[in-house]
Amino acid sequence: MKLILLSGGSGKRLWPLSNDQRSKQFIKLLQNGSEYESMVQRVWRQIESINLHDDTFIATSSNQEAILKKQLEIGDNQIIVEPSKRDTFAAIALASSYLYSKLGVSKDEVVIISPVDPYVTETFFSAFLKLEQLLLESDFTIGLIGIEPTLPSEKYGYIVPLKENSCEISEFVEKPNKDYAKKLIDKGAMWNAGVFAFKISTILNILVEKNITVDYDELLLNYEQLPKNSFDYEVVEKQENIGYLKYSEYWKDLGTWNTLTDEMSVNKVGNMIEMIDSPNTHVLNELDIPVAVLDIPNAVVSVSSDGILVSSKEESPRVKEIPKTFFQKKAYSEELWGTKKQLTFTDDIEVILYEMENEKELEITMCENSKLLKLSGTGHIFYNDSNKIIDEQLVVGSNNKKVLVQSVSKFKFLIIVEK
Structure with a gap:
């Protein structure tokens, strides 16, 4: 069995801490002992605890590759990078092709697809082994995991069992409206947990039917040919032979x-926070x-370089209603070498704070209107065409010349660009 975790997201739902590079799964707000961990770190720790990590791969976009490598101890060959965002069908097709044509995984191998950030215990991932057995011992082409719904929701797909205590499905409905969802629940329907199981041959056959290559390298070059659609709509709703486990x-x-705040063990995260007479309020600074x-x-009060959110908890899911321009300025990003934070948003000057971790390298292009100001820590700066260290506290750019920054200890500096 191979496990593929899907890591994507536009970064809107937990704005302003999340953005399209640091989506919700990468925000470190869940306590693990004395430290905080992200959702993806929690899931990876659980997968490691049941020894599935060597057979686990993550499908993601290029802008999340660096933060994944930074947060997880994962090999390069376990990250499958999509050329562009084309929803879950394309991501799953590419990942299946990667396993088959690059790693030589058998067509008969069962693959489990899961979101990268479910909030569960280890038993959830252990259930994948039972889902594998269900496929191997039956004629089902697709296997799902059903969750007992707590309310009619438009966020999930619905699994309608053929009969009580049966693994067979009579109907799968993706994201119905609330009225229809209630009718489905009355019929015994369950939420789809976002987990799909199938043999690699199932996806390869679907690609062949669509006249799309199954070769990974060719698929990368022709990625735009893949339907821009969810796996639920493109595959699951069209399949008749589907099984499930509850x-x-x-x-x-x-x-x-x-x-998220329901699962946080503290109500203040960050520095210089004071709350008075504000029960059940969380502040993240x-x-x-x-x-x-x-x-x-x-309420929830969330403060970051990308913005400030003040909302009642009940209405916080409406954050997507905020104007799109609020989400377009990505002021904070995490990279392999450290973090980058934009400090100004004016038309005439741009100031970006770089914080490099120990013994990292970073190449920066310096235009004529740019300056590099060293702040703290120990680091060396070179022009790329010279081995001579630049000793000045303030480095002035010229003619888009590239400089190489090498940190010895944690090294902090500013890039200032006059427009």
Whole structure:
């Protein structure tokens, strides 16, 4: 069995801490002992605990590759990078082709697809082994995991069992409206947990039927030919021979501020936070500025370089209604070498703070209007065409000349660009 985790997201649901590079699965807000971990780190730790990590791969976009490598101890050959974002069918097709044509995995191998960030216990991933057996011992072409619904929701697909205590499905409905979802629940329907199981041959056959190559390298070159559609709509709704397993233990989608804060063990994360008479309110502050909250109960206050959100918890899922321009300025990003944070948003000057970790390298192009100002830590700066270290505290750019920055210890500096 091979496990493929899908890592994507536009970074809107947990704005302003999340953006399209640091989506919700990468935000470190869940406590693990004395430290904080992200959702993806939690899931990877659980997968390691049941020894599935060597057979686990992550399908993601290029802008999330660096942060994945930074947060997880994962090999380069376990990350499958999509050339562009084309929804889950394309991502799953590319990953299946990678396993088959690059790694030589058998067509008869069972592949399990899962979101990269379910909030579950280890038993959820152990259930994948049972799902594999269901496919191997039956004629089902697709296997799913069903979750007992707590309310009619438009966020999930619905699995309608053929009959009680049966593994067969009579109907699969992807994201119905609330009224229809209620009718489905009355018929015994369950939420689809976002998990799909199939033999590699199933996906390869679908690609062949669509006259799309199954060779990984060719598929990369012709990626735009793949339908831009979810796997649920493109495959699952069209299949007739689908089985499922019911999962009855703890499962939760931490996709909004109200669901995430429910699972946080503290209500203040960050520096210089003061709350007075604000029960059940959470404050998360990534900046070095004071944040005070007075008499605001049941709220979330989130502060980052990308913006500030103040919302009641009940209405926090409406963050997607914020104007699109708010999401377009990605002021914070995590890279293999450290972090980058934009400090200004004016038309005449741009100031970006770079914080490099120990013994890292970074190449920067310096235009005529740019300056590099060293702040703290130990690092060396060279022009790319010279081995001579630049000793000056302030380095002035010229003619788009490239400089190489090497950190010895944690090295902090500014890039200032006058427009």
